[in-house]
Amino acid sequence: MLPYLLLGVAISAEILGTSLLKATDGFTRPWPTLLVATCYVGSFWALSRTVQFIPVGVTYAIWSGVGTAAIAAIGAVFLGEPLSLIKVAGLGLVIAGVVTLNLSGGH
Numbered sequence: 001m002l003p004y005l006l007l008g009v010a011i012s013a014e015i016l017g018t019s020l021l022k023a024t025d026g027f028t029r030p031w032p033t034l035l036v037a038t039c040y041v042g043s044f045w046a047l048s049r050t051v052q053f054i055p056v057g058v059t060y061a062i063w064s065g066v067g068t069a070a071i072a073a074i075g076a077v078f079l080g081e082p083l084s085l086i087k088v089a090g091l092g093l094v095i096a097g098v099v100t101l102n103l104s105g106g107h
Contacts, residue, residue, distance in 0.1 A: 003053035010046035011063055013039045015070045022079070058101050065098035 017039030023032040050059050069091050075081035 013043035
């Protein structure tokens with residue numbers, strides 16, 4: 001249970017940091033920049049702890065796949081970014097890949 005809790009923290013911190021990147025205005029605004037950096041450091045700390053329990057390939061696939069899907073959704077819903085059928089299909093493939101890795105017994 002602990003490894004997946006750590007992975008959830010890593011994913012959440014990465015999603016928050018990435019969501020706030022635009023607010024840094026090219027890293028010219030100090031407070032948003034500090035918050036983004038803190039989120040990324042926290043994400044990598046939790047990710048480094050997770051790989052002590054779950055193989056790095058599976059961990060990274062879950063972390064990057066869930067993060068990618070979540071950021072695409074956040075971009076579409078909150079940032080007004082276009083979400084085409086091709087993007088939705090690509091995200092579906094990412095999710096299918098993560099599920100396949102988990103079902104393969106890699107952990």
